[in-house]
Amino acid sequence: AVRLFSLLIGRMMQEAGPPGWTSTACLRHYKMLVVGGGSGGISMSARMKRMLGAENVAVVEPSEMHYYQPIWTLVGAGAKTLTSSGRSTASVMPSGVKWVKSKVQEINPDTNTVRTDDGNEISYEYLIVALGLQLHFEKIKGLPEGFEHPKIGSNYSVQTVEKTWKALQDFKEGNAVFTFPNTPVKCAGAPQKIMYLSDAFLRKTGKRAKANIIYNTSLPVLFGIKKYADSLWDIVKQRDLQVNLRQNLIEVRADKQEAVFENLDKPGETKVLEYEMLHVTPPMGPNLVVQGSPLADEAGWLDVNKDNLQHKRYPNVFGIGDCTNLPTAKTGAAVAAQTAILNSTISKVLKNEKPDKIYDGYTSCPLVTSYNTVILAEFDYNGQPLETFPINQAKERRTMYHMKADVMPHLYWHGLLRGLWGGPGPYRKLFHLGMK
Numbered sequence: 001a002v003r004l005f006s007l008l009i010g011r012m013m014q015e016a017g018p019p020g021w022t023s024t025a026c027l028r029h030y031k032m033l034v035v036g037g038g039s040g041g042i043s044m045s046a047r048m049k050r051m052l053g054a055e056n057v058a059v060v061e062p063s064e065m066h067y068y069q070p071i072w073t074l075v076g077a078g079a080k081t082l083t084s085s086g087r088s089t090a091s092v093m094p095s096g097v098k099w100v101k102s103k104v105q106e107i108n109p110d111t112n113t114v115r116t117d118d119g120n121e122i123s124y125e126y127l128i129v130a131l132g133l134q135l136h137f138e139k140i141k142g143l144p145e146g147f148e149h150p151k152i153g154s155n156y157s158v159q160t161v162e163k164t165w166k167a168l169q170d171f172k173e174g175n176a177v178f179t180f181p182n183t184p185v186k187c188a189g190a191p192q193k194i195m196y197l198s199d200a201f202l203r204k205t206g207k208r209a210k211a212n213i214i215y216n217t218s219l220p221v222l223f224g225i226k227k228y229a230d231s232l233w234d235i236v237k238q239r240d241l242q243v244n245l246r247q248n249l250i251e252v253r254a255d256k257q258e259a260v261f262e263n264l265d266k267p268g269e270t271k272v273l274e275y276e277m278l279h280v281t282p283p284m285g286p287n288l289v290v291q292g293s294p295l296a297d298e299a300g301w302l303d304v305n306k307d308n309l310q311h312k313r314y315p316n317v318f319g320i321g322d323c324t325n326l327p328t329a330k331t332g333a334a335v336a337a338q339t340a341i342l343n344s345t346i347s348k349v350l351k352n353e354k355p356d357k358i359y360d361g362y363t364s365c366p367l368v369t370s371y372n373t374v375i376l377a378e379f380d381y382n383g384q385p386l387e388t389f390p391i392n393q394a395k396e397r398r399t400m401y402h403m404k405a406d407v408m409p410h411l412y413w414h415g416l417l418r419g420l421w422g423g424p425g426p427y428r429k430l431f432h433l434g435m436k
Contacts, residue, residue: 027113030058033124035104035114035289037061037089039416040321040335041130046094046419047343048128051350054096060116062103066092067158068412070332073190073368074405076155076164076279077197084409086158092417104131107293109314126316126346129295129302131287133186133322133330139283146254152278155194156186167277168198173210174276176202177259180217181283182248186322186330188224189365189377191217191281192232198277199239200370213240214273216247216261224329227385228367228377231394235369247271249280287323301325306381308345308355309338315349318342326361328381332412333364333423340422362386362423366404374400388424390431 032048034041037059048057067086074080093099102116113123135156137144144160146152153164168176178195185191195215202208215236222236222243223229236243244261250270251260259278263269285291286300295311297303302319303312306326311317320338322330337359344357361381366374373396380386387393393400415421 027121027123028058029123029125030098031056031125032058032128033114033122033126034059034128034130035107036130036132036321036323037063037066037093037099038130038132038321039332039412040132040338041128042066042092042094042417043335043339043419043421044128044130044320044342045097046417047339048346049094049097050419051343051347054094055098057094058098058100058122059093060100060102060104060114060122061089062101062117064089065158068409070187070366070412071405071409072155072158072161073193073197075161076153076194077168077201077371078165079197079371079405082158082162087413092413094418104289107289107295109294109311109317112316124316126349127318128342128346129290129317129319129323130321131290131302131323133184133284134287136183136283136285137280140249140280141251141260142254143252143280143282146252149254149257151257151276152252152254152280154280154282155190156282164194164279167279168201171198171202171207171211171277173207175212175214175273176277176279177273177275178213178215178279179249179259179281180215180219181281182218182264183283183285184330185281185284187332187365188329189367191215191279192222193368194279195241196235196239196367196369197371198279199241204371211276212242214242214244216244216249216273218246218248218264220245223367223377225377225379225383225385227394228375231375231396232367232369235396252278252280290323295319297325299325306361307358309342309359310345310349310355318346326359328361329363329365329379331363331365332416333378334362336416336421337362337423337425339416339419340425343419343422360386362425366400366408368401368404369396370401372398372401374404376400376403386428388428388431 034045071085106115151167154160180191246264247261291300302324304319321335341359345355348355364378376393
């Protein structure tokens with residue numbers, strides 16, 4: 001009984017924590033706290049481990065699995081498996097770095113603290129925000145519950161990407177409809193990549209003659225960079241794909257296989273399309289934790305300096321990736337380039353020096369146009385092509401498909417996540433003999 005009593009007292013003391021602490025607000029402190037364990041968070045934590053030592057770095061991330069999302073375009077088209085895109089978070093977390101397996105509930109940059117969903121508080125000296133963005137299927141009437149019906153999928157979520165492949169395999173005849181929402185999105189090429197792959201699959205299986213392939217985009221252009229858009233328009237014409245600009249998906253009636261679009265140039269004017277297959281790109285928005293904090297700009301994105309990724313108002317806070325308001329496309333390639341810049345920025349800030357390495361907005365979008373061709377779009381803040389290879393990358397190439405499907409995943413798992421790959425900048429200089 002005495003032993004049992006002392007065990008009970010010991011357990012109560014443990015739960016209570018040291019004097020002055022409560023069990024719900026166990027304050028831990030780290031020199032560098034990283035919130036978010038996606039590509040930006042993991043790669044920066046690997047770099048910070050090298051800079052500061054593992055014991056000074058912590059990552060807050062609730063997910064047990066880490067996914068290489070760019071490959072989901074190929075998963076939705078049956079060219080890769082979903083399992084090949086994922087690894088356990090434990091296996092990609094830098095060894096020795098503290099993994100806080102919780103969700104961030106609140107960031108308070110005025111007190112240098114972060115509160116997690118289990119009520120714990122963590123304090124930091126420096127903070128890297130890498131929380132990504134939020135998918136909002138619910139902003140389309142009839143979703144997400146519509147995914148319970150067949151013939152509808154989305155390559156943007158782990159729950160719905162295999163439904164795209166199922167809908168494509170089950171296609172018989174009628175409309176195959178692909179959408180692009182009226183919000184910023186991650187990987188702005190992905191909504192049309194699946195259209196090109198679906199076209200290729202239907203040709204391969206002899207069903208193309210019975211299919212109308214329709215791409216309804218909210219944008220006034222097919223792609224934001226003219227050089228690549230011109231090539232894509234050629235492909236659209238050659239393959240008889242129907243592109244409708246300024247059309248925004250507002251409702252899905254999955255039981256009737258109907259999609260409702262609003263004409264953004266004539267608000268209130270809607271059109272109902274019947275579909276045999278529907279690929280939905282959901283509306284997206286800022287991370288809700290960022291949006292609800294003093295770190296956000298007016299639109300809710302993390303407000304960072306576009307040259308060095310340091311927060312505009314809190315100098316000990318930095319941002320990377322999709323959660324930021326950097327005026328460039330939200331892609332994995334952008335994250336890779338940003339890790340090198342941010343690493344340099346933090347190194348300077350720690351020495352009380354002025355950051356001197358400038359991010360040019362480099363981002364890349366491998367536009368998959370079939371099961372063996374890719375147009376590799378690479379560009380900067382100004383929408384100017386910033387190509388790595390000394391060839392015209394606006395042309396469809398087999399080599400670039402191989403790079404997208406086989407080389408880039410390897411580079412991601414073994415280079416980027418280990419903090420060893422900071423984008424192709426140095427190679428670009430080499431290939432172009434020192435010229436831009």
